[in-house]
Amino acid sequence: LCLNQKELGEIVTAYQMAQKNGVTLTVGFNRRFSSFAVKMKELAGKGVKNIIATMNAGFIPSEVWVHDLKTGGGRIIGEACHFIDLCSFLTDSIVTSVCMNAMGENPEENTDNASILLRYKDGSNAVINYFANGSKSYSKERVEIYTQEKTLVLDNWRELKGYGCKGFTKMKKSMDKGHTTQFSLLNERILRGLHMSKNKQWASKLGFIMATAGAAIGLGNLWKFPYLMGKNGGFPFLVAYLFFIVVLGLPVMITEMSLGRKTRHDPVQAYADIHPHARIVGIFGVLAAFIILSYYSVIGGWILKYIASYVTTAAAPDFNAFIGSSEPVIWHIVFMAATIAVCYFGINGIEKASKLMMPMLLVLLFVIIFRSVTLPGASKGLLFIFQPDFSAFTLSSVSAALGQVFYSLSLCMGITITYGSYLSGKENIPKSCMIVGGLDTVIAVLAGIAIFPAVFAFGLEPGQGPGLIFGTLPMVFANIAGGTFFAILFFALVFFAAVTSAIALLEVCASFAIDSLGWERKHAALVIGTAITLLGIPSALSFGVLSDVTILNQSVFDFAGLVTDNILMPLGGLTMCYYVGWKWKPEYLLAEIEADGTKFRLGKLWAFCIRFLTPIMVGIVSVTGFYNLYLAIR
Numbered sequence: 001l002c003l004n005q006k007e008l009g010e011i012v013t014a015y016q017m018a019q020k021n022g023v024t025l026t027v028g029f030n031r032r033f034s035s036f037a038v039k040m041k042e043l044a045g046k047g048v049k050n051i052i053a054t055m056n057a058g059f060i061p062s063e064v065w066v067h068d069l070k071t072g073g074g075r076i077i078g079e080a081c082h083f084i085d086l087c088s089f090l091t092d093s094i095v096t097s098v099c100m101n102a103m104g105e106n107p108e109e110n111t112d113n114a115s116i117l118l119r120y121k122d123g124s125n126a127v128i129n130y131f132a133n134g135s136k137s138y139s140k141e142r143v144e145i146y147t148q149e150k151t152l153v154l155d156n157w158r159e160l161k162g163y164g165c166k167g168f169t170k171m172k173k174s175m176d177k178g179h180t181t182q183f184s185l186l187n188e189r190i191l192r193g194l195h196m197s198k199n200k201q202w203a204s205k206l207g208f209i210m211a212t213a214g215a216a217i218g219l220g221n222l223w224k225f226p227y228l229m230g231k232n233g234g235f236p237f238l239v240a241y242l243f244f245i246v247v248l249g250l251p252v253m254i255t256e257m258s259l260g261r262k263t264r265h266d267p268v269q270a271y272a273d274i275h276p277h278a279r280i281v282g283i284f285g286v287l288a289a290f291i292i293l294s295y296y297s298v299i300g301g302w303i304l305k306y307i308a309s310y311v312t313t314a315a316a317p318d319f320n321a322f323i324g325s326s327e328p329v330i331w332h333i334v335f336m337a338a339t340i341a342v343c344y345f346g347i348n349g350i351e352k353a354s355k356l357m358m359p360m361l362l363v364l365l366f367v368i369i370f371r372s373v374t375l376p377g378a379s380k381g382l383l384f385i386f387q388p389d390f391s392a393f394t395l396s397s398v399s400a401a402l403g404q405v406f407y408s409l410s411l412c413m414g415i416t417i418t419y420g421s422y423l424s425g426k427e428n429i430p431k432s433c434m435i436v437g438g439l440d441t442v443i444a445v446l447a448g449i450a451i452f453p454a455v456f457a458f459g460l461e462p463g464q465g466p467g468l469i470f471g472t473l474p475m476v477f478a479n480i481a482g483g484t485f486f487a488i489l490f491f492a493l494v495f496f497a498a499v500t501s502a503i504a505l506l507e508v509c510a511s512f513a514i515d516s517l518g519w520e521r522k523h524a525a526l527v528i529g530t531a532i533t534l535l536g537i538p539s540a541l542s543f544g545v546l547s548d549v550t551i552l553n554q555s556v557f558d559f560a561g562l563v564t565d566n567i568l569m570p571l572g573g574l575t576m577c578y579y580v581g582w583k584w585k586p587e588y589l590l591a592e593i594e595a596d597g598t599k600f601r602l603g604k605l606w607a608f609c610i611r612f613l614t615p616i617m618v619g620i621v622s623v624t625g626f627y628n629l630y631l632a633i634r
Helices: 005-020 036-045 083-087 157-162 167-176 188-194 205-216 219-223 225-231 235-263 267-274 276-313 319-323 327-344 346-373 379-386 395-408 415-420 429-457 466-477 483-516 521-540 556-584 586-593 603-633
Strands: 025-029 051-055 062-067 074-076 093-095 098-102 114-120 125-132 141-147 151-154
Touching: 205 346, 205 415, 205 429, 205 483, 219 225, 219 395, 219 429, 219 466, 219 483, 225 235, 225 379, 225 395, 225 429, 235 267, 235 395, 235 415, 235 429, 235 556, 235 586, 235 603, 267 276, 267 415, 267 483, 267 556, 276 319, 276 327, 276 415, 276 466, 276 483, 276 521, 276 556, 319 327, 319 466, 327 346, 327 483, 327 521, 346 429, 346 483, 379 429, 395 556, 395 603, 415 483, 429 466, 429 586, 466 483, 483 521, 521 556, 556 586, 556 603, 586 603
Parallel strands: 025 051, 051 098
Antiparallel strands: 062 074, 062 098, 093 114, 114 125, 125 141, 141 151
16 A cells, blocks of 8 residues: 555545544555655645544554644654554543554664554543654653643653653563553553643633733832832833843743743743753742742731721731731731632632732722822822933943843743643733733833822832831821722732732642642642741741841841842743753744744744843843842841
């Protein structure tokens, strides 16, 4: 059977009849031939997208041609086992789009590869690949499992056994003897990842955008960006910030989001998929998220305390007395409980919370802006933020703008990879990143319009950080009509910004436990959330009973921030640029970026940024971070 043009035409006709009658065409072959894959490409070009072809040669391994269900094209990805052995126990799946070719005559040319494409009844797909280059030596063994939910790549049999797959040892021995392999030896832990669970994907594009924007829009947008803009030349600082959004923020976001969607993994496994040693990049991100949330939740507890105080007493608490007591521990636990509760219910819980909180944040922000800009003398605050002052715009201003982009967009801490792993292939990644980056910047500017006109209206000194939110602004609310009402609205706004970021940080850690450790979702949320809560207690007490405890001349609270901001995140950025830009190549992600069918016209520019410009930018952030660390501990 040589599959000449006439026979190809007969297969196409049969395929069309099968499609018309709602069945799958199966073609059997009784001899091996080298041009099989070429003929399969011809079939794909004639519109054949769903066909099963089997080689009845009675031996293995075999190569496999797998059609791309979206484009009608395909590629050889090989199989070392008859695909029926696999589908025999995956009873809830339908084998589709698989074509097989026998191995070569010369044993030295054998690839001993295996692959199978499955389509589940819910419409999701999975691919299992096995690679062993060289049938005698098995020198480069590798197993890949691709699903819409996740990708699992195992580079050797020892790693397979590390996942509890003792059956793979028996499988290898069987392959060495040339016997048929039973894929039913696969461990159940891996099989759980094959079936696409609907709650592991964003239900809507709006939900994804709101969740990702909520992760990026945090306390730094409210209490840091407006102040930096005002102190560093106003409008020139904003221009520099937008420039760095383009050359640093968007390229890294696109990279992380596409890597997450391509691998369907947590940050650690996602980077391990592109290079065995790149796992360290994901480890930096997960560790950063874990530590950041431990002290970030302490501030979240402060916010809840202020809301409760305004509701019950119509006044702000004494900030210094409050943080100097043990009460912050209670509010820290309450804030973490709220965060854990959302993550406990998975992506659906995160999406619903984000779709509720982010619009409310915007509405409250506009209400506060209206009240702030109508105060007498408010124009001074607007001039502080926007009036160009080129004498104040220096090299340190450029560095400040660069650092603010890096931290404000939550880059290199695993959030974008984690949220990207739940993203549908239909979504346009560059467009989504531009929306998120734009929202993050707009909210930061609006926060400045909401805060500083009121500060200047009462002749108070502009500032940043907790002192601005918990010290200066309560003085403003105490001196305006309806101050209690606007104080409650403002701190509710701050709470929404804080909790959406906290949810994202916990989800990074939970996804690591789920994907890499095999934990169940609820178990991961509770255990990881509890561990972070316990780690945050010393930070909650660092201004009170533990105020005398210092680490490298820093309080526990400040030291945690130094470690994440000046060590883990910069190192994550540098190693990401190295592995993605040079050890792997960013071009490999282009197919994923364009998976929605839209050509990424700036693909070459994006790749150039990741390989050259972005590493320079991240290097500057890293050097600045290490220098700040040196100044803090010397």
